[in-house]
């Protein structure tokens with residue numbers, strides 16, 4: 001029974017963690033784009049985004065990560081045999097990348113607060129695709145385990161995910177260009 005409790009809260013932790021990661025980098029987009037605003041709007045917006053980012057990271061995202069990891073340790077301690085599975089080793093390699101991404105976002109947050117981050121909104125939009133890729137790969141490994149099929153259906157799903165990510169990027173680019181055109185015609 002303990003195993004199911006650990007698994008349930010492992011999944012709840014993942015949902016919270018990813019909600020935090022996705023929203024955090026969206027806030028970075030707005031934070032970076034606030035530089036285009038005139039004063040005093042720029043300072044007001046940046047101060048507000050800084051507070052929102054800090055709260056989101058410390059109260060939602062990091063606790064979500066901690067719950068995921070602690071519950072995973074609980075899962076493994078109740079079923080230590082699972083440690084011998086090859087799929088888990090591959091999954092853990094991707095989880096390490098996800099943890100690196102999490103702490104890297106924390107670093108960006110501190111740089112933005114100090115005004116030392118040179119990233120553009122467009123670059124942050126692209127960065128926000130990284131956790132999507134990790135989420136898909138890790139969930140596929142966790143669900144299919146050693147029997148992850150590499151047939152046509154899997155590749156079609158991969159193509160669908162990539163094209164969705166590309167469409168989001170293209171839509172954001174179109175909106176930016178439209179906005180630039182509008183402001184140059186007004187100016």
Ligand code: HEM
Nearest residue numbers: 014068069072073075076082095098134135138139142143
């Ligand atoms: C500290 C890192 C992690 C470890 C050690 C770990 C370990 C585990 C273990 C042992 C299970 C139970 C597998 C089973 O019952 O067959 C599991 C389930 C699961 N994990 Fe993780 N996990 C980690 C992080 C993650 C992350 C970051 C995600 C998602 C992005 C994830 C997604 C899942 C899913 C979806 C399941 C349910 C699979 C199923 O019941 O078929 N895990 N994890």
